[in-house]
Amino acid sequence: MSTTRVQPTKGQLPDDTGAFAWLRALGPRGRRAFGGAFGGYALDSYDYFTLPLSMVAISAYFSLDNGQTGLLTTVTLVVSAIGGALAGILADRIGRVKALMATVITYAVFTVACGFAPNYETLLVFRALQGLGFGGEWAVGAILVAEYASAKHRGRTLGAVQSAWAAGWGLAVIVYTLVFEFLDPDTAWRVMFWTGALPALLVIYVRRHVSDAPEATARRQASTTRGSFTTIFKKDLLRVTLFATLLSTGVQGGYYTLATWVPTYLKTERGLTVVGTGGYLALLISGAFLGYLTGGYLTDRIGRKNNIALFAVLSALGILCYSKLPEGENGLLLLLGFPLGFCMSAIFSGFGSFLSELYPTAVRGTGQGFTYNSGRAVGAFLPTWVGYMSDSWGVGGALLLGAVGYGLAVVALLGLPETQGRELP
Template identity: 30%
Template sequence: METSESGTPQRWRVLNMTFLAYLYDSLDLQILAICMPVIIVSLGLSLTDAGLLASATMIGTALGGILFGWVAENMGRKNATVICLIEFGIFTTAVYWTTSWEQLMVLRFLQGIGIGGLWGPIVALIADHWAPKYRARAAGFMLSTFALGGILASLMGRYFLADLGWRMLFALTGTATIVGILFWIIVPADPVRPPKAKEPRIGFGRLFRPDIVKLTIGATIAAACQMGGFWGVSSWIPTYLVKVRGLDLEYMSLFSVVIFSGAFVGYFVYAWLADHIGRRKALILAFLADTVIVPLYVFVPDATLLFWLGPIMGLSFGGVFGLFGSYFAELFPQDIRAMGSGFAFNVGRGLGAVLTPVTVGVLAKTHGLGFGIGTCSVLFLVGAITVWFMPETLRRAGDAKLVPAH
């Protein structure tokens, strides 16, 4: 079965199902933050205990990105995706029966493994089935569900948390297991690779060979900069808006929805740019936009202007996140694109998401919360510089051709 100018005949099925899969991944990742105030009261947690729940999740995502990258390259990308969905769906549902902080922390770590493991296989599947001409837009559409997951988690918290309770929200999110079954039924088997691309076993050593190691390190640094900057800002913006800018909680929630809405649009805007001017240039533009807009957001004096800066800031957040999907998948050779992408994205996410929010909090004690958040722009600038030294992928000699499975 030959591929068309746009990709394989199954590309739309792959796109739709990876979209749904990543929506659940995003929802599962963010539902903890929405339920956290109620969990603290219900289980009698300290703020330190609550923070460790988030840290356990992010450590799990880093481990999952490494583990399921290996699974994807040796057992199939479709298989790895299905296992991830069912794995984190089961452990998310199990939260319904938790009675202690220790149980919840173990479950969040186990959920994190599946959550982090999903990213590499699904961006590789998009790259396998979509032609380079449309790949960034396809990956951007699929990954835009990170913003939708944030909006959905916020709406679930606002309209259902009080009536259903936090355990039931986790149980509803655990229906990811059903998506895993549907994914197995609907998505075709992995495309058949040319014989020369096959190896008895693909190990992590491939990521650190002399011709690949610079790509692995560069992509991981870029991911750490984006993740660190994003989580450093998003973890503290609600507190900044309430305690420093004097907004009430309801108005603060509106600001958060506006930022996520801007991010959703950013996935598409920067993906369109990437398919026309190149992945590298579009990524640098998005990183530089982050570098400029974050200090403006925290230091602008007018509340109305602050509101309208929200979606502009979200625009570039979404731009970088979306472009990682196509850029990382193209950066690594075809036979290790899931493993390389998953390793760089999730190790970067683990480093950035665990370290930066704490650093911002430390800076806030001595220089103020606005200053602490504003310093995240340094990370975005380092991300732009890192990508500057990395190769363009859009117009280089194309991928080895895959033959779709019958």
């Protein structure tokens, strides 16, 4: 992997250090790509959170126990590994934009289908198929933008893309609050899934206005190994692939444990109403949004590995404080939601740049798609574990298992190189 620095292209002045220098440096095509990737990831997040937010209503409707409910999340994330790997290979073979559209259409169609599920088994199947698109969108969108971004600004640029997750999460909470306030729960959870048709509008924009980065496309098309799955397991990339997968497993295991079970924890063990839960999540989400942006800035300043290690430790400490707060301290719980959301999101800001820089152009999609989503699939067993352990530990106590994931992430960093400042060849 080359580490030589290239001369800035027109519009990418070396002294351009304003707050939005990273956005100006992308150029017109790059900014359109950023818009498509940001929108795709925001709506990916929205469609994902239709399940956790509706989990209590779905559990009551189908008479599920916590283990069965947690399995709905786990199967989504496990299948997302397949979707992510396939999308990464497609991104390397047919292009970033075409693969991005395919992932968005897939997760939108099957999110809507979930709203028509007549029983638990059908819902489980539809949710698994939704995972195919859900798994591929982020990796493809992140690579699309990374290949437009300069090394100087890549962390901030990809951190901004990552912040779309908080935007989609916030939109889902707003819609959830309104839908469950005015509709019967047995109908409301179905309506939440039906609103997952929104991403279809984004596909129209992407198809008309977004294109792959020309130089990266030419280099990728000239390679005889583009989209080769076996290449990422060959000697020169095997170590990177294994440790990047372990890193992703740890971080996402911790994250999805919280994202899946915090709404249920707030309702069942803290006794909050639907509107109250929305208020608590508002602080969590606003912390997440600022965390993504801050983490993007720090990953360019202190390095990819240091940023991840810092927020892995802080996230684990946040889980301990959040889950062990005494009864009657809901006011303090509200305040703790902000730093928890901040830390568990800032850790992700460096992922887009870090994984993109670890792999050569010909297999960048394949490597990033596989490692990010395989890690998500393995880490997905943590939410199910929490579901089963909550019967004896309570949801709050079982949330502590999320800290195990962050410990794995710190260990994984020992096997990976620092890539700060690395130009994409």
